[in-house]
Amino acid sequence: MKYISTLLLILIMSACQFNQSQAHHTQANHTQAQQDIQTQTNSSMSPVFELITLGDTGGIEDGNLSSFLLRSVNDENFIGLDAGSLVNGINVALQNNAFDSLTTTPDSALNPNGNILHHHVKAYLLSHGHLDHVAGLLIASPDDSSKPIYALSSVNQTMSDTYFNWQAWANFTNRGIAPMLNKYDVIDLAPQETVEIKDTALTVTPFSLSHPLESTAFVIEHNNDMFVYFGDTGPDEVEKQGKLDTVWRYLAQQMQHKTLRGISIEVSFDNSRPDNLLFGHLTPKWLMQELTKFHGLVEDKAQLTNMKIIISHIKYSLKSGAEPRAVITQELESDNALGFNFILAKQGQVVSL
Template identity: 60%
Template sequence: MQTLQAKNLVQNPVFEVIVLGDSGGIEDGNLSAFLLRSLNSVNYVALDAGTLVNGINQSIKRQAFANLPIHENQKWGLAGTILRDHVKGYLISHAHLDHVNGMLVASPEDSNKNVYALASVNNMMSETYFNGKAWANFSDRGIPPRLNKYHIVDLVQGETVSIAETGLKVTAFSLSHPIESTAFVIENDKDLFVYFGDTGPDSVEKQGKLDVIWTYLADQSKHKKLRGLIIEVSFENERPHNLLFGHLTPNLLMEELHNFASKLDDKAAINQLKVVISHIKYTLESGTNPRHKIKQQLTEANDLNLNIIIPEQGQKLLF
């Protein structure tokens, strides 16, 4: 009985993820963005922010926040209360518009909070968007006038920092993409969750950046529990490698996860690991649904017994 109880205790969820946006590419109301919180906290950190307010509204419709104790501010309404009072910061993987658009357009009515990113990402945000031309400078860095709403925090690869008002910590790692992208390893005591921004595979990019992350996670898994990860699969297997532009296919993702599994002392650590697939490219092509084909290809390639999840906007997931 004690063994069964211990097993059940381990399986109790620790993290909650709200899917604000699940797609890559051109579907502007549903671009890469997730909210993550520890179940011990009422506050989230945003994992990218391609779609923000629309994602919150769609999540409200699906009752994703039903169990969150919210004191609704009558001035701002439910969506505004969630954004202003319960989203305490942004982890921005890279500065491509489909990962930051929601934060930019919501900034006039957002509350003060931190933006965490690698220095190259923060610098590009300042140069490209918060420059008084593409958008007013809502940050505390760069071209004046600075509105000082967002405090910019430069992350250093491999160094762990606290995410304010969430009880979480984060360690950033560089990823291969046409501009520098980021993976975020997020900690809640002895539990881990990983969010990958856009990334190419090591076999194509030849930079070994994913191998660094798999090695780190394998080492961490010796004394911490990896609860799940969000990682992109943008294209079907048929996509030529020279046209990937720093993205993954089902086969290339499985190649990377096999590399991770090979580094684990306890191979059972990856059994039924929840792997959430993000950034599937939306298309207007008639009669084409990449999500269906990518799901089929992932299912066929899943010889690691992973729990592969194709998320939907507004969905709540527990890890």
């Protein structure tokens, strides 16, 4: 009997030790799984794009007009997203050490701004032909390097008819009025058709936007990551064309298997601006209404929390009183019930996405 009791005790102790071992093993597996998930999350949110602001206003401050540079962090070649201010924007960005991450200096005979313009900016994407989006490119064109200009056909036609016509400016492109100087290869984009951007690791899919002159949203991709640059646009409810809705639905569908890293979109005026004087632009109220529609279409709402929304094209004012940026900032914050991550663009600024 004593022998049986001892045997039972040994069996019970062994079972306890086994259960403790299994529990420890299960806990270790659970901890490792949590670490793996966290590692994957951290990895997935490592920066994919770098955005440099060359110009943040929609007028009237010349020298600081709508213009950005975008690149994949794995590639030192940029694309220009509009070019209202170009060389001046590059100079301000250099003063702010915006290009310090670049490791190559292709031409020792050029100043830093010359190397950026000639060798690192590989293409321009023009949203529309208004001067506050193209003036920098025109002024720089005599000393620019050869590269393509991508735009919707109507935008390229405006550039050819209005500027590169030997009256407003010499024809530095490969189409239009002779003599053609052939510096810029003009490439027509078709709405909602994806093309590779030469000499970069990026692709672009354009969408038409509502504006007095046809404008464009560019969905730029690198592998499974996206960034969207919006040219000037009015809200759908005012414009009655549903063009922003088309972009939102496309992005929501793509976000089922891709990551939207950021959006750059305009807010030209504060909420006091009447709808009949918007002229194809947004206010904080209208932007929030558009983003709310977008939010409702996206399945994974966490993507929208992580996504950065860069606000640009705020109109500079000569009037005394509250500064437009401060008013628009306050209006965006007070109406941000969905927790969007807003960043006001500032000339010379670098944003990792």
